[in-house]
Amino acid sequence: MTSVAQPVPAALPTTGERSIAVAFVIMVAALLIAPSFIYPLFLMKALCFALFACAFNLLIGYVGLLSFGHALYFGWASYISAHAAKVWGLPPELAIIAGMATGAGFGLIVGALAIRRQGIYFAMITLALAQMMYLVAVQAKFTGGEDGIQAVPRGKLFGLLDLSNDTTMYFVVVAIFVGAFLLIYRIVHSPFGEVLKAIRENEPRAISLGYKTDRYKLMAFVLSAALAGLAGGLKAIVLQIASLTDVNWPMSGEVVLMTLVGGLGTVFGPMVGAFIIIAMQNYLASFGQWVTVIQGVIFVVCVLLFRRGVIGEIAHLLRIKL
Amino acid sequence: MDDAPAMFELLNISPQALFGQLLIGLINGSFYALLSLGLAVIFGMLNIINFAHGAQYMMGAFAAYLLLEYAGLNYWAALVVAPIIVGATGIVIERFFLQWLYKLDHLYGLLLTFGLALILEGVFRNYFGSAGLPYRVPDELAGGHNLGFMFLPNYRAWVIAASLTVCLGTWFVIERTRLGAYLRAATENPTLVRAFGINVPRMITLTYGFGVALAALAGVMAAPIYNVSPQMGSELIIVVFAVVVIGGMGSIMGAIITGFGLGIVEGLTKYFFPEASNTVIFVIMALVLLVRPAGLFGRAR
Numbered sequence: 264m265t266s267v268a269q270p271v272p273a274a275l276p277t278t279g280e281r282s283i284a285v286a287f288v289i290m291v292a293a294l295l296i297a298p299s300f301i302y303p304l305f306l307m308k309a310l311c312f313a314l315f316a317c318a319f320n321l322l323i324g325y326v327g328l329l330s331f332g333h334a335l336y337f338g339w340a341s342y343i344s345a346h347a348a349k350v351w352g353l354p355p356e357l358a359i360i361a362g363m364a365t366g367a368g369f370g371l372i373v374g375a376l377a378i379r380r381q382g383i384y385f386a387m388i389t390l391a392l393a394q395m396m397y398l399v400a401v402q403a404k405f406t407g408g409e410d411g412i413q414a415v416p417r418g419k420l421f422g423l424l425d426l427s428n429d430t431t432m433y434f435v436v437v438a439i440f441v442g443a444f445l446l447i448y449r450i451v452h453s454p455f456g457e458v459l460k461a462i463r464e465n466e467p468r469a470i471s472l473g474y475k476t477d478r479y480k481l482m483a484f485v486l487s488a489a490l491a492g493l494a495g496g497l498k499a500i501v502l503q504i505a506s507l508t509d510v511n512w513p514m515s516g517e518v519v520l521m522t523l524v525g526g527l528g529t530v531f532g533p534m535v536g537a538f539i540i541i542a543m544q545n546y547l548a549s550f551g552q553w554v555t556v557i558q559g560v561i562f563v564v565c566v567l568l569f570r571r572g573v574i575g576e577i578a579h580l581l582r583i584k585l
Numbered sequence: 586m587d588d589a590p591a592m593f594e595l596l597n598i599s600p601q602a603l604f605g606q607l608l609i610g611l612i613n614g615s616f617y618a619l620l621s622l623g624l625a626v627i628f629g630m631l632n633i634i635n636f637a638h639g640a641q642y643m644m645g646a647f648a649a650y651l652l653l654e655y656a657g658l659n660y661w662a663a664l665v666v667a668p669i670i671v672g673a674t675g676i677v678i679e680r681f682f683l684q685w686l687y688k689l690d691h692l693y694g695l696l697l698t699f700g701l702a703l704i705l706e707g708v709f710r711n712y713f714g715s716a717g718l719p720y721r722v723p724d725e726l727a728g729g730h731n732l733g734f735m736f737l738p739n740y741r742a743w744v745i746a747a748s749l750t751v752c753l754g755t756w757f758v759i760e761r762t763r764l765g766a767y768l769r770a771a772t773e774n775p776t777l778v779r780a781f782g783i784n785v786p787r788m789i790t791l792t793y794g795f796g797v798a799l800a801a802l803a804g805v806m807a808a809p810i811y812n813v814s815p816q817m818g819s820e821l822i823i824v825v826f827a828v829v830v831i832g833g834m835g836s837i838m839g840a841i842i843t844g845f846g847l848g849i850v851e852g853l854t855k856y857f858f859p860e861a862s863n864t865v866i867f868v869i870m871a872l873v874l875l876v877r878p879a880g881l882f883g884r885a886r
Contacts, residue, residue: 329692329695376874376875377874379874380830380874380878380879382691382692383628383634383691383695384830386634387634387826387827387829388830388870388874390826391823391824391826391827391830391867391870392867392870392871394820394823394824394827394867395864395867395868398863398864399864402860512819513703519696519699551711552707552710552711553711554707555703555704555706555707555710556703556704556707559704559707560700560704562696562697562699562700562703563697563700563701563704566686566693566696566697566700567682567685567697570689
């Protein structure tokens with residue numbers, strides 16, 4: 264079985280780490296000055312999706328597992344966070360943690376079921392279970408059906424920072440995104456992450472070396488779902504709404520698309536992909552339904568001609584790791 | 586059987602409603618069986634899960650609608666012509682897109698066909714809107730029969746009989762004829778079959794065309810029952826994926842039995858626990874994964 268992610272060939276580990284460090288500094292600097300040029304609400308939305316895509320990439324890029332149901336963790340976390348902040352009156356930090364816990368909990372259940380089958384079945388199982396929870400969300404009372412949960416209060420972070428100010432909210436989002444980004448980088452480059460990559464490359468061999476691969480896969484799945492939940496909870500607080508769109512199957516497809524466009528298995532790809540797709544949706548919003556068609560075309564073009572994605576291509580051309 | 590009415594009364598069951606839901610379950614089961622059969626046939630040859638299957642089912646329904654509106658072709662003609670047209674588009678898709686993916690991980694096949702599904706659904710939604718378009722039941726099959734315990738609309742009886750016939754016919758061709766033997770051999774070892782002088786790439790192309798045509802045929806049969814709408818396929822295909830996970834794709838007969846069986850279970854659930862009816866198949870999938878991870882008819886893996 265060939266691996267899904269295309270590893271960047273032969274770069275020395277030191278240059279690899281240096282190029283990533285340089286790119287990281289550029290990314291943080293860009294995020295800090297960006298609100299002077301770009302509407303902060305757009306940036307915050309894009310960052311929530313970037314975090315979502317990074318969480319998804321943890322599975323597809325480093326373990327080789329294609330989850331086609333990540334909207335479940337994102338969408339349900341967004342519902343629970345919105346409900347916690349609005350109905351229970353929890354402060355934003357606790358509301359977001361509640362969302363993250365929701366993602367992790369669902370991740371544990373779905374992951375435990377889905378890792379019982381491999382390859383293509385794994386994708387179909389995650390998609391089917393996500394669809395089931397979508398239908399539950401449609402029927403449940405607290406989700407507000409077609410209206411969703413609107414006017415979610417942003418509240419005060421730790422009782423101090425007033426998040427109703429967009430600039431304050433923006434820097435909180437940046438802090439959370441960068442923190443989660445570093446956490447994912449740490450996970451991927453830890454001994455645990457090395458085992459994940461071994462599973463991606465050759466699972467039977469990893470088993471023969473004595474690794475209980477199912478436990479590693481489940482752990483990676485729960486981490487990915489929890490981070491997707493963090494993204495969903497954050498999105499509910501930032502945009503002050505949780506709706507059926509976030510939990511339905513096209514959202515699962517969208518996060519796949521973002522990661523694919525940016526580059527599967529790259530460090531910065533998911534973030535770049537998320538910004539590209541969200542920007543495209545914003546600028547093409549007037550085309551209505553054609554946005555779906557364009558997304559489909561991007562899918563087809565990426566799979567046929569552009570499997571490395573934007574960041575993967577750049578890294579390949581410059582012979583560095585990104 | 587004489588005790589049956591008494592038993593129904595005892596359990597407070599209305600036989601009319603129960604058999605009505607069972608009938609709807611069998612109808613849904615017919616479509617699950619036809620679609621999962623097509624998915625299994627395509628997966629066997631191409632190693633690709635055809636996410637566009639739902640969109641191609643929708644195209645079959647639209648083809649029937651457009652043939653009636655613009656070409657004056659009635660239901661019976663559409664039953665033949667629509668699958669041929671949609672199957673031909675499938676052949677084009679295989680030649681232009683899918684054939685480049687056979688050497689890659691099969692996840693790419695899923696992603697590409699997902700993209701195609703988005704394109705097809707989006708295009709139809711742009712031209713026809715999201716509201717459903719009506720398609721009339723053909724005159725020959727209008728009306729129904731009163732069976733005493735229930736009313737059976739003729740059209741629904743026809744759909745069940747026709748899809749059962751098509752499913753069993755496909756099973757017969759694949760499992761019992763020389764052509765089917767070539768297909769099964771090419772699934773196992775394409776290189777060896779090519780060495781015997783059989784044009785395997787053409788067989789793969791035609792297999793995809795046939796699988797797509799099956800989806801389109803299901804779409805034509807569905808048109809008079811459900812409205813013809815662009816999104817009619819996308820939610821159905823996810824349920825069919827669950828059906829495929831439950832049955833496993835290793836066996837043609839397995840796909841047929843699982844499809845009809847789950848339709849019946851869904852119908853029964855609709856009667857006894859209506860609020861669980863649209864999730865019951867997913868719940869069964871989870872249970873099957875716990876008890877028999879390989880699926881009911883699946884080989885290991």
